Amino acid sequence: MGSISSQLLSVHVLADIGGTNVRFAYVTEQSASLQCIETFACSEYERFEDAIQSYIKTLTQCVAVKPVKACLAIAACVQDDVITLTNSSWEFSRTALEISLGFPVHVLNDFTAQAYSLAQLSDEQVQWWQRGVSARSLALPATHTRSIVGPGTGFGGASLLPSGEILDSEPGHLSFAPVNEHELQILALLWKRFPRVSVEHLLSGPGLANLFWANAFLQGDESELHAAAIVARAEQGDPLCLKVIRDFTGILGSICGDIALANGSLSGLFLSGAMLKAMEGLFDQQLFLARFTNKGPFSHWCQQLPVGRVTLPYPGLLGCAEFSRRVHD
Numbered sequence: 001m002g003s004i005s006s007q008l009l010s011v012h013v014l015a016d017i018g019g020t021n022v023r024f025a026y027v028t029e030q031s032a033s034l035q036c037i038e039t040f041a042c043s044e045y046e047r048f049e050d051a052i053q054s055y056i057k058t059l060t061q062c063v064a065v066k067p068v069k070a071c072l073a074i075a076a077c078v079q080d081d082v083i084t085l086t087n088s089s090w091e092f093s094r095t096a097l098e099i100s101l102g103f104p105v106h107v108l109n110d111f112t113a114q115a116y117s118l119a120q121l122s123d124e125q126v127q128w129w130q131r132g133v134s135a136r137s138l139a140l141p142a143t144h145t146r147s148i149v150g151p152g153t154g155f156g157g158a159s160l161l162p163s164g165e166i167l168d169s170e171p172g173h174l175s176f177a178p179v180n181e182h183e184l185q186i187l188a189l190l191w192k193r194f195p196r197v198s199v200e201h202l203l204s205g206p207g208l209a210n211l212f213w214a215n216a217f218l219q220g221d222e223s224e225l226h227a228a229a230i231v232a233r234a235e236q237g238d239p240l241c242l243k244v245i246r247d248f249t250g251i252l253g254s255i256c257g258d259i260a261l262a263n264g265s266l267s268g269l270f271l272s273g274a275m276l277k278a279m280e281g282l283f284d285q286q287l288f289l290a291r292f293t294n295k296g297p298f299s300h301w302c303q304q305l306p307v308g309r310v311t312l313p314y315p316g317l318l319g320c321a322e323f324s325r326r327v328h329d
Helices: 048-062 094-101 110-120 181-190 205-218 227-235 239-263 274-278 285-293 296-303 315-326
Strands: 009-017 021-028 035-041 065-074 082-084 091-093 105-109 126-130 146-151 155-160 166-168 269-271 307-310
Touching: 009 048, 009 110, 009 315, 021 048, 021 315, 035 048, 048 065, 048 094, 065 094, 065 110, 065 315, 091 094, 094 105, 105 110, 105 315, 110 146, 110 155, 110 166, 110 315, 126 285, 146 239, 146 274, 181 205, 181 239, 205 227, 205 239, 227 239, 227 274, 239 269, 239 285, 239 296, 285 296
Parallel strands: 009 065, 065 105, 146 269, 269 307
Antiparallel strands: 009 021, 021 035, 082 091, 126 307, 146 155, 155 166
16 A cells, blocks of 8 residues: 555646735646636735745645645746745745745746747637737647737736747836827826836736826826726726726737737737726727727738737636646756
């Protein structure tokens, strides 16, 4: 008879760590199907180590499993040993975490993980906004780059190359470039708050609040409102909040078109995140596409791209599962 430890099922623990929430799951070494998905509020834990230990403790009490590897998707730069989340107070050492957990830990940028999930994407898991001139089924191998971006606590993005490699990027920290007089006024106002105005100062939850403040200021009002309240008031028909959502949509279209051009994303530009899902009834797809394709001599090029919002649940966790499957320690 084998020992108790040998009878335990070896699993890979996965985590998608944002600025607000951390989602956990595990997969077995035989299947990429996500199991035991849990969402924790980051604010409930002083350290990430406490959150993952809490998940593992709960997991091992309920299921006969033995974690042998972890893969983490993090909204931060991940090149160094010490990981500092961009929009959270959490910070940890990858090496120290491995020692604490007792097994290898791999760390990916959150959108790098989402880019890995694009390899598993099907046509039914996309809300298509534009199928492109020569649309191909997502079940077929991509012949060009696919990119995924999205607003949330910040703004992130990455690309999947036809070779299967991932091109990491930080599009949220590009400089914001206005395309009309109104956006120039917004930029001038945001310069009062930020010495350098980046994309995620407008295209994120805090960015939506910045857009509200700037539009209110232009109307002679200096009131503030957070993102959830802006969306709620827009749904009730508030004119100022509706204008803010429209600004957000148009700017997002322009930025996404720029990202597609920069990365050569002819096999698709995909958007993700709970923020877009929450705004779904307010989101003007035609405005987005008009700004996305308004690229002068390359307008026709942008019209050829498939564009849509990913409805696949937990793309970050699925990307971690795909990466973990590929990597052998």
